[in-house]
Amino acid sequence: MKTRKLTISAMFIAIGVLAGNLIYIPVGASKCFPIQHTLNILAAVLLGPAYGVVNAFCISLLRNFMGTGSLLAFPGSMVGALLAGYIYKLTKNNYLTAVAEVFGTGVLGGLLAVPIAIFTMGKAVGALAYVPAFLLSSFGGSIVAILLLQSAYFVKTVSKTS
Secondary structure, three states: OHHHHHHHHHHHHHHHHHHHOOOOEEEOOEEEOHHHHHHHHHHHHHOOHHHHHHHHHHHHHHHHHHOOOOOOHHHHHHHHHHHHHHHHHHHOOHHHHHHHHHHHHHHHHHHHHHHHHHHOOOOOOOOOOOHHHHHHHHHHHHHHHHHHHHOHHHHHHHHHHO
16 A cells, blocks of 8 residues: 555655646746646545645645745645645545645735745745635646546545545
């Protein structure tokens, strides 16, 4: 079972890093990345909160190393992954997991991005500067994740890993 989780985790990280070069929406100093939020929800459902946070960290780190990410990816992706993972663990509800991802990334991650932007990136921004962009990105990614989770093939795969 651990080998299966590690394999799925590695695939999610690879998809996240590769898709980061193709699909992103630049908004100010941040790059909104809806695929990250899709992967956060899928990791919450398939792997759990710890794997989800590690996946989000690895994707953000690799994207930063490659020059396709920003430092704001860390709070945005990791907080959403953590909250989505715990909500799924408690409720086993895909919709609540998606809402938790949107709230964790959009609101909490957006607020945590402000001090990072100010102190490490030298950007003077207001307290709610990143919340709308993070909300939009996480909402889009959550829609894709819900559609995937509703597909018959994916539900069959999830039941095998759980």
